[in-house]
Amino acid sequence: xxxxxxxxxxxxxxxPYWEGARNGELRFQRCRDCGEAVFIPQPVCPxxxxxxxxxxxxxxxxxxxxxxxxxxxPSPGFATPYIVVIAELDEGWHMLSNLVGCEPGxxxxxxxxxxxxxxxxxxxxxxxxxxxxx
Ligand SMILES: [Zn+2]
Numbered sequence: 132x133x134x135x136x137x138x139x140x141x142x143x144x145x146x147p148y149w150e151g152a153r154n155g156e157l158r159f160q161r162c163r164d165c166g167e168a169v170f171i172p173q174p175v176c177p178x179x180x181x182x183x184x185x186x187x188x189x190x191x192x193x194x195x196x197x198x199x200x201x202x203x204x205p206s207p208g209f210a211t212p213y214i215v216v217i218a219e220l221d222e223g224w225h226m227l228s229n230l231v232g233c234e235p236g237x238x239x240x241x242x243x244x245x246x247x248x249x250x251x252x253x254x255x256x257x258x259x260x261x262x263x264x265x
Contacts, residue, residue, distance in 0.1 A: 228260055
């Protein structure tokens with residue numbers, strides 16, 4: 132069964148991320164003092180505690196760092212099975228997301244993936260990943 136799924140609610144901190152996603156950009160923060168790539172959105176750098184964080188746009192390419200195939204959803208509305216991944220982005224950061232366009236039996240750690248975007252409402256577009264083309 133599938134239907135409405137619970138959607139994220141942007142905060143002052145995460146709003147630039149969601150605005151980027153709505154425009155087809157995968158954004159993350161980078162520390163201007165130590166160069167650390169930061170995700171999820173933070174008020175200060177987790178590596179050096181600087182507040183000089185600036186938003187950058189990712190190339191949206193990386194690999195599957197880890198994954199899980201979900202058969203029993205956390206709430207009604209999710210179509211199962213689906214694949215949850217930790218994506219390792221080429222810029223050196225990780226994010227929890229979904230892998231789409233891939234059969235659960237075909238996902239593998241280290242597999243090349245690229246971002247794709249699924250509009251869920253006027254406000255929320257979810258960045259997901261799919262197997263990289265070529
Ligand atoms: Zn830093």
